[in-house]
Every structure is written in C-alpha cells, then in structure tokens.
Amino acid sequence: MNNLTHINVKVINPLPFQPAGLSGNADAILHEILALLEAFISTGQNGAIDLHSLPLTAADLELLRATLGDGEVSARIHVIGNTEVRETTYPGVWWLTYYSDEGNVVADLLEVTTVPEILKAPAEDVREGLVRLGDLLGATG
Amino acid sequence: MDLLQFARGPALTWAATVFVFGITWRLVGILLLQRSPDFSEARNATSWLGAIKLIVTRSWPRREFRQRTLFAQSVGYIFHIGLVIIVFGFAPHILFFKALTGLVWPNLPSAVINLTSAITLAALIVVLVRRLSHPVLRLLSNFDDYFSWLVTFAPVATGMLTVAHFGARYETLLAIHILSVALLLVWFPFGKLMHSALVFISRGTTGALFERKGASI
Amino acid sequence: MSTADIDSIHPLELDQPRFSVKNPAVRYDKQGELPDVQRVELAMRAFVKDFGAVAATYLESCIHCGMCADACHFYVATEDPKYTPIWKLEPFKQAYKREAGPFAAIYRVLNLKKKVTVEQLEAWQELIYDSCTMCGRCTLVCPMGIDIASLVGLARHGMNQAGLVPHELWAVAERAQREGSPLGATPKVFKDRCEWLADDNQVDIPVDKVQADVVATMSSIEIMKYPDSIVATAKILNHLGLNWTFRSDGYEATNFGMLSGNSAWQQEASMKLIHATIAAGAKLLILPECGHAYGAIRWQGANIYGKPLPFRVLHISEFLAENTQNGAIKTKPLDKTLTFHDPCQISRRGGAIEAPREVLNGLGVVPIEMKDTRGLNWCCGGGGGVVTIHRADPIRYKAFQIKMRQVDDTGAELLVSSCSNCRQTFDDGQDHFHWDKTMLSLLELVADNLEEK
Amino acid sequence: MNEPDTLGAGLAHSGVSRRSFLKFCTVMASLMALPPGAAQAMAAALSQAKRQSVIWLSFQECTGCVESLTRSFDPTLEQMIFEMISLDYQETLQAAAGEAAESARDEAMKSSYGKYLLIVDGSIPTKDGGVYSTVAGVSNHDRLIDAARGAAAIVAVGTCSSYGGIPHANPNPTGAVSVSDIIKDKPIMNVPGCPPIPSVIAGTLAYFVTYGKLPELDHIGRPKVFYADTIHDRCYRRPFYDQGKFAKTFDDEGARNGWCLYELGCKGPTTYNACATIKWNGGVSYPIESGHGCLGCSEPNFWDKGSFYRPLSTPLADNAHIIAAGTLGGIAAGAVAAGLSRKHQTHIGEEK
Structure with a gap:
C-alpha cells in the first residue's frame, strides 16, 4: 500500500433521506405564506417563518424555491458574513438567508413585509452618517 | 447515581444473581430428591427416546384435544414466539447478551420487533382476560399466575414505551424497562416462569416412564 | 370397630349389577376415631413419604393452564371447574410446597402456603376419589407432560392414612383385606365355584396344582358376576394344552388396597399373587380382564417385590394376542x-x-x-x-x-x-x-x- | 470608565453596525426557536439596555469552555456576546492581573450588587477545606459563596460547574461538587457540555441580557431551548436505528455506510443537547457525524456511567463472578433442601 487511495475506505454521504422525499412541510409553509400575506394586507402586520427550525428535506426546500421563484429585488448585506435578501415573485414575500463569515447558513427566514428590517438603513446610522458627511465636507470645504 | 445507573448497575447485578441462585436451588432441590429404581420388565428399553418424543410432540395438541384447546394453545404460542423474537431479535437485547456471554447473532429490523411487541402485548392481554373469565382458570389461578403475568407483561410494555420515547424521558423509560426485567429475573425462579426449564424435565420424565411401559405419550 | 361390627354396620351388596355396600345412606366417610390434627398430620406424612423427584417435578411444573380439564370426562360432562384434574390435587400441592419442595423452608417461615386443614381434606375426598378414575387422559393433554393420574394415586395414600376414604371404597377394600376378596370370593368360595363351573361346563379347571407352567388369576368381579370368564380362561388354556393352574393362595387379581390408597394392603394383595406364582414354579402369570390389576402387578409388582419378578406377567389380551399370532389359538x-x-x-x-x-x-x-x-x-x-x-x-x-x-x-x-x-x-x-x-x-x-x- | 450608557451606543462605539447587531439577534432568536419577529424586538430591547455586568469565575476547570466560546469557528458572531456584556472579571481573558484584577472584581461586585450575572466554569473542591483550588489564597468554595451573594443569577457553564464533571468523577479525590450543590438561594442555569456548544453559551447569555431573566429550565437546570431533545431524537442516523441497522465495529461496512452507533456505545439516546441540530465548528459536523458515538458529556456523571463504548442496553458491571457465586450458592441451597426432604422422608419411613 503506497497510496492513500489504496486504503479501502469509501465515504458515503450518510444522509438517509431520499432526495425525492417530500415531508409535506413545504406545502404547509406555502399555505402559511398565503395567510401571512392576507393578514399583512388587511392589518399591516408583518410576518415571518423561520425555516431553520422546521424539519425540511432537500426536496422540500427545492419545492419552496421553485414555487416562490425570484422576484425583482435581490440584495446582499455585508455584515459579519453575507446576508442575501431576495424578493420572491410574490411581492412582499422575501427570502432572507444569513451566512456566517465562513459561509455557513446560520439563519434562513421567509418574511412578509414591504421591506425587510435588515435592509432599511437604521435611523441612528442615518444620523451618524449625516454627521460624518458633514464633518467630511466641513473639513474639505 | 441516577435511576438508569442503578438499573444497569446494582439492580441488574443482584437480579441476575438471584436469578441463577434461585434457578439452581430449585432445580437441584427437585432433582436430588429420591428416585426409586424400577424393577418391572420394560416393554421398551429405549426410554430416552420416549423422553425426546414427548418433549417434541407435546409442543402441539393431539388431534383429539385440538378442538377444545386450540384457542388457548394458539394464543400461548403467539406470545411465546413473540417473546422469543423480542428477547433474542432486538439489537439492544443482543448487546445485552453479548455483554453477558460474548455471543452475537444478527438482529431483526426494528419494525419487525415493534409489530411483534404489539402482537405479544395483545396476546398477553387476551391471556389475562381469559384467565379472569374462564371458570377453570379463575379457580386454578393464584398470586403466582397474576404476578408472573405482570412481570412478563411489564418488560414488553415498558420496552415498547422506551423505544417509542413515550410517556417520560428515554433514560427514565430505559431505567424502568431494565428494572422491570430485573423484577422478572428475581421472580423467575420462584414462580411458574420456571416452567421454561421445568417443561423439559417434566415432559422428559413422563416420556421416559411411559415409553418404558409402552403407554401412550 | 370389630370385624363383626363392620359386617353388620356396613354390609356389602353382592347381588346387584355392580358390587357395593347395602346401606349407602349411612355414610362412613371418615374412618377411625383420630383427632383432626392427627388426620392431617398422617395424610401429609404419607404423602411426603412416598414423594420422589418425579412427583416433585410434576408439582413444580404446573402452569395452571387448565387444559387438563378439557381431557377429563368428569369436567367435560359437567363443565364444573372443580373437576379440573390438577385442582383435585390442590391441598397436596399446597402441602408439597410447604413440606417437601425446594423452597419449603421459605414457605413455612413466611407462611406463604397455609397448613392444610382437615376440612380441606374432607372437601377434597370427593375430588380425589369420586371424580377421578386415574384414567390418565389428562396426562396426555398436559403441555408440561405432568402425569396427574399418578399424583392422584399418591394423594390417595395420604387420604387413606387420614382415614378419609369414601365409605363404599373403604368397606370393599377392608373386606378384600380381611377375606382375600372384596365380594366374598374367599378361597373356599372360589374353589367351590371352579368345581361347580367345571362340572356345569364339562371343562377341566385345575386349582392348586403343585407345579404348573402358567398361573392364571381372576378378578372377583368375574368370579362373582361373570363366572363365564373362568370357564373361558380354562377353555383357552386347555385348548393350548398348557400345564396351568389357579391357586387358592393367589387367585384374586383386584387390588382395592391400591385403589383406596392403602399401601400395606396393596402390598399384601400383590405379594399373594407373586408368592403363589413362584410356589407353582410358573414362568408366566396371566392377569385377568381387570384394568387396575394390570398396573398393580405388571408395572408395580416387581417394585413391591423389591427385585425383578422371576416370571413373565401378561394381561389376558396380551396372552391371547401372542397365541393368536403364533397360530396356537x-x-x-x-x-x-x-x-x-x-x-x-x-x-x-x-x-x-x-x-x-x-x-x-x-x-x-x-x-x-x-x-x-x-x-x-x-x-x-x-x-x-x-x-x-x-x-x-x-x-x-x-x-x-x-x-x-x-x-x-x-x-x-x-x-x-x-x-x-x-x-x-x-x-x-x-x-x-x-x-x-x-x-x-x-x-x-x-x-x-x-x-x- | 467612560463607556456609553446603552448597549446600542456601546456597540456603535466599538464599530459594530446596527445591521450586524440585528443579524446577531436574528441568528440567536432562530437558534433559541423564538418567534421570528422576536429578533427585532430583541434588537430594540438590547440597544436600549445597559451593558450587563458579568463576573466570570473559573474553578477546577480546563478552560475548554472558555476556549469553546472564544475560539469558536464563527468568532465574529458568537463573540458579539462580549460586546453586549461588561466582562468585569475573567482570569483568562482579562489583561489585569494580581491585586488589580482582584480589586476590579470587588469593585464590580460592589457597584453592580444584586444586578450582575455570575458565570462559573469548573467544579468546586470541598474536601480538606477546599485547599485543592484557591485563587489569591481564597478557596473556590468561599469565593463562590462571596460572589453569589450579590448575583442576580448564576450561569454554570460546562459540565464541571453544572454537575461536577470530570473532577467529580469517581473517586473524586478533591470532593468536587457543582455550583448548585453549594448555592441554593439564587436562580442557577446550567449550560453543561464538555465543552458546551459556543452558540448555546452565547444564546443563553443573550437571552438573559435581553429579558433580564433566565429562560425556562429543565429538571436539572438546563435551558429547555437547547436541551429539550436527545441527541438520538435529532440524529441524522436515527432512521438506521429505527431500521435496526447498526455499525458493529468502527471499521465495518455498517460504520462506512453511516449506520447507527448504538452498539458502539453511543449515549445519544440518553443525552440532552443541541449537538445534532446546531452542530460544531460552525455547523460542520458533530461527533456522531464524524463516526464516533456520543459520550453523553452534557449529562451528570457521564464519566462514571461505564465505558464510552459499552452499549446502553448492557449491564454496567461485569457480573460474571457474582453470578458464578450465585450459581454455586443455588446448588448448595438446593442440595440442602433436597437433603432435608429426604431425611424427613426416611424419618417418617422409620416411624412406621
């Protein structure tokens, strides 16, 4: 044996779930989005679904992605790793995926709102920006 | 020491000790009683053949009795076979025996065990209901019968709950399950459960004595 | 009670289709004048004394499955659970666990099994005698292979010692012990009968030949009620040209000592036949058409004798079969x-x-x-x-x-x-x-x- | 000290953007299975909250718990917890030493009396007057009692401070005990694990800072949000257990196929922790996924529950000799019983 490849070890992804297997949760989520949208329109109440806390198979996620599709807006936020914000083909339904610095998904949410909070510029940041910009112009001007 | 440690540790150790102590005590106590020689002229010299024959053939009812005993025997068979499958086919149980004896054998799929357990429990309930309702059985039954039923039923029931994680935390269920087995082991030598050993001795005795005479066995 | 008393108080009925006592309404189911404590004591002692590994194995093995009931004609005919064969032994099971089993000490110290009472034994008399023919059909259904019939036999030893044998059975056994036959077939009556039958039927019926190759025996039932059997026996043995005889010192094959549970009487009755056969120098003892006589001599005889019997023992049907098959008959x-x-x-x-x-x-x-x-x-x-x-x-x-x-x-x-x-x-x-x-x-x-x- | 009053201001001061703070809150809320909307409320509450004063005492420990938190795979995210607290005393992390460190702690204990959060890692030796671990001549035992007095709550981080851990293992030469063995009159939360998952430490601290109280605890003081399920319940190999497919050795076909490790002594069924869901090293894997059974490190006495490789369904002790003794004893007892019966029978026989 002169090579690591000669060692008779096979590495198999041990995930026992079949890719074709749907748990039925994707369908439930889609119906919940419907309810959240109705509530949002009638009362203005924001809604969110935490996908991380639900047992979803790869096929479930695929079904969600295919059903919701990609809408007009997509954004990327660079704070301690990436955060992807994508509007789906259903306006007001947003898919937010939070990554760590290392690129691992640390949170995955569907939000029903006009604009997700994390996308908005925080008022205090705006105020601080104003100060900084004023300082800059004052210094040069 | 938590409950599971107690169950897996001292409880099992002492239960197993009482188990072997009681079994040998009872068997030796019976077998060493006096036996008188038989001087009568044997019709068949091969009495051991009769012992084997009766041990084997008494496992099913003779045609003449079948109609009256079929139900009882069938239910009995169901839960006995069920118990064997559960005790010797379930992977965690095999590990238990491996730890005791070093012997290993292939296990059965858990789905088979679960189904078997359900059937066994149902059969045991039928057996109990029958014992409580049949006039003959009600007359014959004593504490031993009901307690032996309980200590047989309990490990199967608690085992199923443990596998299903139902009713309490797993470690508590597992501990209760093991304790129920410990109770079974402790009771085993002193009650009717000993029939699992005595059946061979008793049948063999009659088989040999009767074969000698050429009597019906 | 003197012999005369017994005969007058419990006269035997000899003229009915079956033998019995003349006055069954006056029961005498409790013999002797023993105090109850002593009766129980004696019953238990007799039971324990004859106890061995075999009986112990049986009593330890019962799982109370109740299947023996389904084999018993008394249960099947009445559906009364008390006729369940193993239930008939309940007090003796109790006594065994308390007195002789491996855990006897525990049972006694903790009083887990109560002492058997005389009331219990009296109640069980009916189950041990009246409703068990010791036919052993239950033995064949028992999934544990327990020979219940043999245990009933043992239990009868205890009952006999306690003086708790049913009136008629005790009276018959007592008469058999006293007169050599339960139905009045004393040696003299037997000899007379043989003489009379020989004359009537023109057949040679040898009695008390000094030497014979074959000794034949009869059941008192045959002697008194079916005397044709004596003639038939003689005809066949003569037909075969055998040197055979009846013996007036050993002709009665029934053994009511055994049936009532009296070991001493059983032994005496069996030894008469054994000694008579040996005295005649016979090589073969033929037992008559009587069920329990076969068990008593064929299977228990040698054990009562204490060594193998110096002659063969055949039931008349076995004897007939042998001679039919070899063409002699x-x-x-x-x-x-x-x-x-x-x-x-x-x-x-x-x-x-x-x-x-x-x-x-x-x-x-x-x-x-x-x-x-x-x-x-x-x-x-x-x-x-x-x-x-x-x-x-x-x-x-x-x-x-x-x-x-x-x-x-x-x-x-x-x-x-x-x-x-x-x-x-x-x-x-x-x-x-x-x-x-x-x-x-x-x-x-x-x-x-x-x-x- | 002229640090800003509120957490929000403090974070801004340290260059942490409000978006990253919101992201942190989102991730923590998701981890603790709080309602998704809670993240914003949490962020709002936190930004207005004062920095929580925290005193961290290390007793008989290996520093693994601190290592777990500070050297976690996604340091930026979990370490943000340090932005939210005022860590007034932590021997390993603080710059100060000796008298200065001691007085910093005393100062914090005085100024935040009744409000500070006490974090403890390591068990407390009690034998021989607690001499086996002392700091500045004061035994751990006395230090704990002193520090606990003014604490709003206590968080025992790691199995040692939660249940005694490895120092407590048989024969426990130092008489090590857990925090809750000594302190009875304060809310105590146990965050066991050897070490605990960094996100679990961070999440539970964030919860306390946000809500000012401890989350719901189980019967042995663990936050239910992380310790409600067994490793076995959430294990990706669970289907193999259900099918009865087990690896018999670490290098057999079953092991290669990723079958259940129950037979190899996995303690997953009796171990309550979040390893199987949150995983380690930023979600890369956890012990079972790496091919080794769970040791049960977040459970009391995990070190004394027999070999790590002894399956759960087997007896803990090797009973061969005692069972052999039982057998011999049984033979003797049986022989005596039979002998007595025989003697009894002969006796009756002779009487006749």
Missing part, C-alpha cells in the same frame, strides 16, 4: 361389526394397546374404531374405584354419556372390551340409560369361537 371368524373400548389402565397407561386388536384380527374382525381411541379413548367413568361410590353416580352417569355417544357413533353391532370393571360400569350404565348395547368380554368372545381341535 384357532378361532372361527366372527361375522359381526364390532368396536373395542380401550381400558385405560391396560391400554393408555399399560401399553397393551395393539394386543386386543390383534386378537380381534384373529377373529377376522377389524374393529370400527371410536373417534377418540387407543391411548386417547374416553374412560368408562367407573375405574379407580369410582363405580363403587354411590355418591359419584350422578357425575359418573353424565360421563358415561360421552362413552355411549362414542360407541353409538361407530354404528358397530358389538361392543367389546377386556376389563371386567369397565364391563361392570357398562352394565350399570346400560341399565340406567336403558341402552341397547351390552359390553362383551374379549376373552369370552375368543373362548366362544374356538375352533374345536
């Missing part, structure tokens, strides 16, 4: 359909199952077998002394109906057996139910159809 063919009733002690428990069938084949008959036959045959209900006990009549008749149904279902013209006790029970049943079937004796059937030389 020649018979005319019998042109009738026929069914055979297996006597429990000879067939199921004695092992002589095929012999009577071989004899019948010699007569050119293949018996129409009953539905449950050979070792699984239903008992007539009268064995084990039950037929003597008047108290047992109601359940005995109920059990007998099973037997009648069995026989009727065959549609056979004749009914044959080789046990005079069965025959007596059948006769009594026939009378009671006005049944059209009469039980015939296999022995007499052969004798009546001998081919003249």
Whole structure:
C-alpha cells in the first residue's frame, strides 16, 4: 500500500433521506405564506417563518424555491458574513438567508413585509452618517 | 447515581444473581430428591427416546384435544414466539447478551420487533382476560399466575414505551424497562416462569416412564 | 370397630349389577376415631413419604393452564371447574410446597402456603376419589407432560392414612383385606365355584396344582358376576394344552388396597399373587380382564417385590394376542361389526394397546374404531374405584354419556372390551340409560369361537 | 470608565453596525426557536439596555469552555456576546492581573450588587477545606459563596460547574461538587457540555441580557431551548436505528455506510443537547457525524456511567463472578433442601 487511495475506505454521504422525499412541510409553509400575506394586507402586520427550525428535506426546500421563484429585488448585506435578501415573485414575500463569515447558513427566514428590517438603513446610522458627511465636507470645504 | 445507573448497575447485578441462585436451588432441590429404581420388565428399553418424543410432540395438541384447546394453545404460542423474537431479535437485547456471554447473532429490523411487541402485548392481554373469565382458570389461578403475568407483561410494555420515547424521558423509560426485567429475573425462579426449564424435565420424565411401559405419550 | 361390627354396620351388596355396600345412606366417610390434627398430620406424612423427584417435578411444573380439564370426562360432562384434574390435587400441592419442595423452608417461615386443614381434606375426598378414575387422559393433554393420574394415586395414600376414604371404597377394600376378596370370593368360595363351573361346563379347571407352567388369576368381579370368564380362561388354556393352574393362595387379581390408597394392603394383595406364582414354579402369570390389576402387578409388582419378578406377567389380551399370532389359538371368524373400548389402565397407561386388536384380527374382525381411541379413548367413568361410590353416580352417569355417544357413533353391532370393571360400569350404565348395547368380554368372545381341535 | 450608557451606543462605539447587531439577534432568536419577529424586538430591547455586568469565575476547570466560546469557528458572531456584556472579571481573558484584577472584581461586585450575572466554569473542591483550588489564597468554595451573594443569577457553564464533571468523577479525590450543590438561594442555569456548544453559551447569555431573566429550565437546570431533545431524537442516523441497522465495529461496512452507533456505545439516546441540530465548528459536523458515538458529556456523571463504548442496553458491571457465586450458592441451597426432604422422608419411613 503506497497510496492513500489504496486504503479501502469509501465515504458515503450518510444522509438517509431520499432526495425525492417530500415531508409535506413545504406545502404547509406555502399555505402559511398565503395567510401571512392576507393578514399583512388587511392589518399591516408583518410576518415571518423561520425555516431553520422546521424539519425540511432537500426536496422540500427545492419545492419552496421553485414555487416562490425570484422576484425583482435581490440584495446582499455585508455584515459579519453575507446576508442575501431576495424578493420572491410574490411581492412582499422575501427570502432572507444569513451566512456566517465562513459561509455557513446560520439563519434562513421567509418574511412578509414591504421591506425587510435588515435592509432599511437604521435611523441612528442615518444620523451618524449625516454627521460624518458633514464633518467630511466641513473639513474639505 | 441516577435511576438508569442503578438499573444497569446494582439492580441488574443482584437480579441476575438471584436469578441463577434461585434457578439452581430449585432445580437441584427437585432433582436430588429420591428416585426409586424400577424393577418391572420394560416393554421398551429405549426410554430416552420416549423422553425426546414427548418433549417434541407435546409442543402441539393431539388431534383429539385440538378442538377444545386450540384457542388457548394458539394464543400461548403467539406470545411465546413473540417473546422469543423480542428477547433474542432486538439489537439492544443482543448487546445485552453479548455483554453477558460474548455471543452475537444478527438482529431483526426494528419494525419487525415493534409489530411483534404489539402482537405479544395483545396476546398477553387476551391471556389475562381469559384467565379472569374462564371458570377453570379463575379457580386454578393464584398470586403466582397474576404476578408472573405482570412481570412478563411489564418488560414488553415498558420496552415498547422506551423505544417509542413515550410517556417520560428515554433514560427514565430505559431505567424502568431494565428494572422491570430485573423484577422478572428475581421472580423467575420462584414462580411458574420456571416452567421454561421445568417443561423439559417434566415432559422428559413422563416420556421416559411411559415409553418404558409402552403407554401412550 | 370389630370385624363383626363392620359386617353388620356396613354390609356389602353382592347381588346387584355392580358390587357395593347395602346401606349407602349411612355414610362412613371418615374412618377411625383420630383427632383432626392427627388426620392431617398422617395424610401429609404419607404423602411426603412416598414423594420422589418425579412427583416433585410434576408439582413444580404446573402452569395452571387448565387444559387438563378439557381431557377429563368428569369436567367435560359437567363443565364444573372443580373437576379440573390438577385442582383435585390442590391441598397436596399446597402441602408439597410447604413440606417437601425446594423452597419449603421459605414457605413455612413466611407462611406463604397455609397448613392444610382437615376440612380441606374432607372437601377434597370427593375430588380425589369420586371424580377421578386415574384414567390418565389428562396426562396426555398436559403441555408440561405432568402425569396427574399418578399424583392422584399418591394423594390417595395420604387420604387413606387420614382415614378419609369414601365409605363404599373403604368397606370393599377392608373386606378384600380381611377375606382375600372384596365380594366374598374367599378361597373356599372360589374353589367351590371352579368345581361347580367345571362340572356345569364339562371343562377341566385345575386349582392348586403343585407345579404348573402358567398361573392364571381372576378378578372377583368375574368370579362373582361373570363366572363365564373362568370357564373361558380354562377353555383357552386347555385348548393350548398348557400345564396351568389357579391357586387358592393367589387367585384374586383386584387390588382395592391400591385403589383406596392403602399401601400395606396393596402390598399384601400383590405379594399373594407373586408368592403363589413362584410356589407353582410358573414362568408366566396371566392377569385377568381387570384394568387396575394390570398396573398393580405388571408395572408395580416387581417394585413391591423389591427385585425383578422371576416370571413373565401378561394381561389376558396380551396372552391371547401372542397365541393368536403364533397360530396356537384357532378361532372361527366372527361375522359381526364390532368396536373395542380401550381400558385405560391396560391400554393408555399399560401399553397393551395393539394386543386386543390383534386378537380381534384373529377373529377376522377389524374393529370400527371410536373417534377418540387407543391411548386417547374416553374412560368408562367407573375405574379407580369410582363405580363403587354411590355418591359419584350422578357425575359418573353424565360421563358415561360421552362413552355411549362414542360407541353409538361407530354404528358397530358389538361392543367389546377386556376389563371386567369397565364391563361392570357398562352394565350399570346400560341399565340406567336403558341402552341397547351390552359390553362383551374379549376373552369370552375368543373362548366362544374356538375352533374345536 | 467612560463607556456609553446603552448597549446600542456601546456597540456603535466599538464599530459594530446596527445591521450586524440585528443579524446577531436574528441568528440567536432562530437558534433559541423564538418567534421570528422576536429578533427585532430583541434588537430594540438590547440597544436600549445597559451593558450587563458579568463576573466570570473559573474553578477546577480546563478552560475548554472558555476556549469553546472564544475560539469558536464563527468568532465574529458568537463573540458579539462580549460586546453586549461588561466582562468585569475573567482570569483568562482579562489583561489585569494580581491585586488589580482582584480589586476590579470587588469593585464590580460592589457597584453592580444584586444586578450582575455570575458565570462559573469548573467544579468546586470541598474536601480538606477546599485547599485543592484557591485563587489569591481564597478557596473556590468561599469565593463562590462571596460572589453569589450579590448575583442576580448564576450561569454554570460546562459540565464541571453544572454537575461536577470530570473532577467529580469517581473517586473524586478533591470532593468536587457543582455550583448548585453549594448555592441554593439564587436562580442557577446550567449550560453543561464538555465543552458546551459556543452558540448555546452565547444564546443563553443573550437571552438573559435581553429579558433580564433566565429562560425556562429543565429538571436539572438546563435551558429547555437547547436541551429539550436527545441527541438520538435529532440524529441524522436515527432512521438506521429505527431500521435496526447498526455499525458493529468502527471499521465495518455498517460504520462506512453511516449506520447507527448504538452498539458502539453511543449515549445519544440518553443525552440532552443541541449537538445534532446546531452542530460544531460552525455547523460542520458533530461527533456522531464524524463516526464516533456520543459520550453523553452534557449529562451528570457521564464519566462514571461505564465505558464510552459499552452499549446502553448492557449491564454496567461485569457480573460474571457474582453470578458464578450465585450459581454455586443455588446448588448448595438446593442440595440442602433436597437433603432435608429426604431425611424427613426416611424419618417418617422409620416411624412406621
């Protein structure tokens, strides 16, 4: 044996779930989005679904992605790793995926709102920006 | 020491000790009683053949009795076979025996065990209901019968709950399950459960004595 | 009670179809004047004394499955759970666990099994005597292989010691012990009968030959009620040209000591036959058509003697079968359909199952077998002394109906057996139910159809 | 000290953007299975909250718990917890030493009396007057009692401070005990694990800072949000257990196929922790996924529950000798019983 490849070890992804297997949760989520949208329109109440806390198979996620599709807006936020914000083909339904610095998904949410909070510029940041910009112009001007 | 440690540790150790102590005590106590020689002229010299024959053939009812005993025997068979499958086919149980004896054998799929357990429990309930309702059985039954039923039923029931994680935390269920087995082991030598050993001795005795005479066995 | 008292208070009834006591209404089910404590003590001692590894194995093994009930004619006929065979031993199981089992000390110290009381024993008298013929059918159904019948035999030892034998059975056994025969067939009566029968039937019936190769014996039932059997026996043995004899010091094959549970009486009765056979220098002892006599001598005789018997022991049906098969007995063919009733002690428990069938084949008959036959045959209900006990009549008749149904279902013209006790029970049943079937004796059937030389 | 009053201001001061703070709150809320909307409320509450004063005492420990938190795979995210607290005393992390460190702690204990959060890692030796671990001449035992007095709550981080851990293992030479063995009158939360998952430490601290109280605890003081399920319940190999497919050795076909490790002694069924869901090293894997059974490190006495490789369904002790003794004893007892019966029988026989 002169090579690591000669060692008779096979590495198999041990995930026992079949890719074709749907748990039925994707369908439930889609119906919940419907309810959240109705509530949002009638009362203005924001809604969110935490996908991380639900047992979803790869096929479930695929079904969600295919059903919701990609809408007009997509954004990327660079704070301690990436955060992807994508509007789906259903306006007001947003898919937010939070990554760590290392690129691992640390949170995955569907939000029903006009604009997700994390996308908005925080008022205090705006105020601080104003100060900084004023300082800059004052210094040069 | 938590409950599971107690169950897996001292409880099992002492239960197993009482188990072997009681079994040998009872068997030796019976077998060493006096036996008188038989001087009568044997019709068949091969009495051991009769012992084997009766041990084997008494496992099913003779045609003449079948109609009256079929139900009882069938239910009995169901839960006995069920118990064997559960005790010797379930992977965690095999590990238990491996730890005791070093012997290993292939296990059965858990789905088979679960189904078997359900059937066994149902059969045991039928057996109990029958014992409580049949006039003959009600007359014959004593504490031993009901307690032996309980200590047989309990490990199967608690085992199923443990596998299903139902009713309490797993470690508590597992501990209760093991304790129920410990109770079974402790009771085993002193009650009717000993029939699992005595059946061979008793049948063999009659088989040999009767074969000698050429009597019906 | 003196002998005269016994005879006057408990006179035996000898003129009825079955033997019994004349005055069954005046019960004498508790013999002697012992205090109750002592009765129990004696019962337990006798039971424990005869106890061995075999009985212990049996008593330890019962799982209370109740299947033995389904094999017992008394339970099946009445559906009364108290007739469950193993239940009949309950006080003795209790006593065993307390006195002789491996955990006896524990049971005693913690009083887990109560001491048996005399009331219990009295209550169980009916179960141990009246409702058990010791036919052993239950032994064959027991999934643990427990020989319940043998345990009932042991229990009777205890009951006898306690003086708790049913009136009639005790009276009969006592008479047998005193006179050598339970029905008044004293040696003198027997000799007279043989003489008279020899004259009447023009047949040579040797009694008390000094030397003989074969000693024949009779059951008192035959002597007193079916004397044709004596003639038949003589005819056949003469037909074979054998040097044979009856012995007035050993002719009575019934053993009511055994049935009542009195070991001493049993031993005495058996030893008479053994000594008589040895005295004649015989090589063969032929037992008559009597069920329990076969068990008593064929299987227990040598053990009572303490060593192997110096002669062969054959039941008359076995003897007939041997001589039919070797062609020594020649018979005319019998042109009738026929069914055979297996006597429990000879067939199921004695092992002589095929012999009577071989004899019948010699007569050119293949018996129409009953539905449950050979070792699984239903008992007539009268064995084990039950037929003597008047108290047992109601359940005995109920059990007998099973037997009648069995026989009727065959549609056979004749009914044959080789046990005079069965025959007596059948006769009594026939009378009671006005049944059209009469039980015939296999022995007499052969004798009546001998081919003249 | 002229640090800003509120957490929000403080974070801004340290260059942490409000978006990253919101992201942190989102991730923590998701981890603790709080309602998704809670993240914003949490962020709002936190930004207005004062920095929580925290005193961290290390007793008989290996520093693994601190290592777990500070060297976690996604340091930026979990370490944000340090932005939210005022860690007034932590021997390993603080710059100060000796008298200065001691007085910083005393100062914090005085100024935040009744409000500070006490974090403890390591068990407390009690034998021989607690001499086996002392700091500045004061035994751990006395230090704990002193520090606990003014604490709003206590968080025991790691199995040692939660249940005694490895120092407590048989024969426990130092008489090590857990925090809750000593302190009875304060809310105590146990965050066991050897070490605990960094996100679990961070999440539970964030919860306390946000809500000012401890989350719901189980019967042995663990936050239910992380310790409600067994490893076995959430294990990706669970289907193999249900099918009865087990690896028999670490290098057999079953092991290669990723079958259940129950037979190899996995303690997953009796171990309550979040390893199977949150995993380690930023979600890369956890012990079972790496091919080794769970040791049960977040459970009390995990070190004394027999070999790590002894399956759960087997007896803990090797009973061969005691069972052999039982057998011999049984033979003797049986022989005596039979002998007595025989003697009894002979006796009756002779009487006759």
